[in-house]
Amino acid sequence: MSTGSPSSPSSPQKSSPSNDGDKKSVNKEEEAIGICTTTKERFNVPLTYDCTDVFVTPQKWTEWPVIIELLLIFFYSATYLLGILPKWFFLVNYIFWRLAYNCGLGYILSTQSNGKHFTKLVQNLIKTHKPMLESNLSLRGKNGVVKHEKYRIDDYPLDFTAWMVYRAVVDVILSSDLAGYIVFCVAYFELPTTFGLYEFISYGIGISLCLFNLWAKSDAHRVLGDYAWYWGDFFFLLDKNLVFDGIFQMFPHPMYSVGYSFYYGVSIMSRSHTVLVVSFCAHMLQLIFLVFVENPHIEKIYGGMSSETNQTSEREPIFFKNLEPFKNPDDLFLVVIICYAMFTSLTASFTTAVGHAVLWRLIHHVGMGYILYGQAKNQAFTKRFTKLGGTSQQAFTFFKKLYNFSLTINHVIMVTLTAKIFITTFIWSGFVAADGASDYHFEGFSQLLSWQYATQLVAGIILILLNIYQSTSTHEVLGDHGWFYGDFFYTETNQNKQPSYTGIYRYLNNPEIVLGYCAYFGLALISKSYAVLGLAILSQFATYLFVKFVEKPHMDKIYGAKNLREKGGIEMELSRVTSHPKIAALNERLDENISKVKKLLLKQD
Known part of the structure; x- marks a missing residue:
């Protein structure tokens, strides 16, 4: 890893690109070569279903992970609409799935990074429940052909199979987490008694944050692909250069930062203290997950950031850090x-x-x-x-x-x-x-x-x-x-x-x-x-x-x-977006309309 020479706080330095993204960027439709981290075996990575395909692909509905996802979503929707359960149940339910995400998946990934524990667990499952695993896993195709295929464990290395099993666990937890959050917010939603300017602004900001979140997540998935979306590098590596563009050019860790703007948009519209506090705490849990699970693995696999400086061995006090008042x-x-x-x-x-x-x-x-x-x-x-x-x-x-x-x-x-x-x-x-x-x-x-x-x-x-x-x-x-x-x-x-x-x-x-x-x-x-x-x-x-x-x-x-x-990365990405032919044409039409309005006003004067 190369480093540059820093100067003033305007000065940048070189470092591994992995420090700037949540996960590593790979084009999901492009055939890639995988490298097992345990055996160093190389293999062709097949096409896989993404997180939304499972809901629109009937062939997937016979697999138990997908059945569980659909049943849980139906259960939340039905119990809320029928008023069978008190609304505090949906609060507790969401907290459970959020902890299952950040603590449960965090524990799995942490132990996988440090000792390949999940891979070892899957290895034992293959010995005793191989037919069950194969019947509940599937692929989108092989050798670039997009079609539904049942998974055959013997065709792929253990590391890849472990990742496929982990993906099934992730899909259940993440879909339940999202569905549970939506029902929780609806249950605690408070409609305004009056609708004035404040309410109009609040709903406008809330809807804007939700739409921005939708774009941020979809663009992040475009950049990341299934491999990085499902933390693939905890299981195997790809022989592929890392590429960052789109949302990753604009915001650090967008999946964990602006990717949660939806929470605050819904909180503003709900006018509920409970929704606001729970959403904020849930977001903080996600950032803790980033700091203690993902970032250490990124530094371990791709190398951390280091600076070539004229440093002395003694650390300088910065704010209250490194102060030693009883010594210095x-x-x-x-x-x-x-x-x-x-x-x-x-x-x-x-x-x-x-x-x-x-x-x-x-x-x-x-x-x-x-x-x-x-x-x-x-x-x-x-x-x-x-x-x-x-x-x-x-x-x-x-x-x-x-x-x-x-x-x-x-x-x-x-x-x-x-x-x-x-x-x-x-x-x-x-x-x-x-x-x-x-x-x-x-x-x-x-x-x-x-x-x-x-x-x-x-x-x-x-x-x-x-x-x-x-x-x-x-x-x-x-x-x-x-x-x-x-x-x-x-x-x-x-x-x-x-x-x-x-x-x-x-x-x-x-x-x-x-x-x-x-x-x-x-x-x-x-x-x-x-x-x-x-x-x-x-x-x-x-x-x-x-x-x-x-x-x-x-x-x-x-x-x-x-x-x-x-220009910084945010400015360059915005310039790229605004220079798109459709956006440019829209701006031209807008300028023309403004000019027409000005002429009409001048004539009236």
Whole structure:
């Protein structure tokens, strides 16, 4: 696996492409060569039924896995329509199938990855129940001929047969999980008593999220094919290059991220706290599945992401990570100052607390920007150290501590200010002193239970988690050296070098501009504060100026402007979609109609 040289947080690095997708991409209709992971045997991979074929292929309806799927779907539908079971049953039923997915399948895949336990189980089943297995498995064809064929175990390696059995288990669990979720949502659906602008917007957003989810899932299946859709590389490998396009060019792990937008669309339309909370928890379980089951296997099989950095053996503290206040005096000083800043924000008046946050934000972006601008221009920061008898390494070490201190204190002050406003707004109006009654509008604890605030709270948490993902993914690509702008201190100009865009940089050229402060917007939603929203906007705009006037010129100097990508993966994919002939023709007709309307309005005037 090759790696590139990171620079500032705009700088990408090379890594294995497997880090950017949920599963590996294979064209499902293209004949492929499989490689057994146990025996290294090579074999022709036949065509298989996908997850929707089983419902429209009568030949499949005699197989027990499909019979179980259809019976369960019929049972859920009939019992709900007839009102036989209480609605809490459908909640418990969905929780069961969601745990069967994330915990059950997660356990199977984890043990399969580490010890081929499922393959060994299937090997024992073949010895005792071979006819039963063959009668409940089938293929779409062989040697490129699409037709229904009964499965013959002796024609294929054990690894492939284990995958076929696993697919049958997956189909039962996933179809029951989806059907159970739909019936659960319908059971808890609350129709609005009135229909106004708010309801119209809510249903519009909900339907849009559901339609987007339908496109995301279908496009992901187009890219992945059956092999990756059913976690095929846990059982055998394909002798085929990995290809990512479509939805995988736009979003990281789309099957686990935007692939669950359906949950939030339905939650918004249902107006149910229960649906919202259960959907959010179910999505979090899916992300845990990704982190602890799929990602470790991807790193094991395809190699993890690594960065070629000018790193020292000592890990630098980032935010509160790696801090050792009882060992390192600098870390102790940081903790003491942070505690003082928190105390100041909590006890000060509203105006003072907000001004305190603005001041530190300006110190961070203007101060750090000024240092790096001078460093990029003539190594001013390093020269100041060398004049005093120091070294360039000491200058960089001091800057890292300064940058981490500034960044950490800004985040802490924002969280403290949000907590101050949240407590004073919802829990206790006399929590801290305020300049006047208008500083806080006390809504009371009961407002925390309202549907509108529950939606805001979940959206705020999602934005915070998205920001955490952005930060950790950026650091994973750049390493400590790139995170702390090491190339401003160790300049290696190479305008013939083409930077590589991997990890989160596969989708965004500058993720810190787009996602770097979405947690602040999440805090604004949670606190229902325009002041926090204003600070979030200020931080986002300051970051944009920082990148435009400090990072970008330095990147042009290091790599050469001609070697830098103009558009990120999301922009390129959107450009590809909008350049489609049908979309282009639609845009032309739309422009023509707009022009006609303008002419009519001008004539009337």
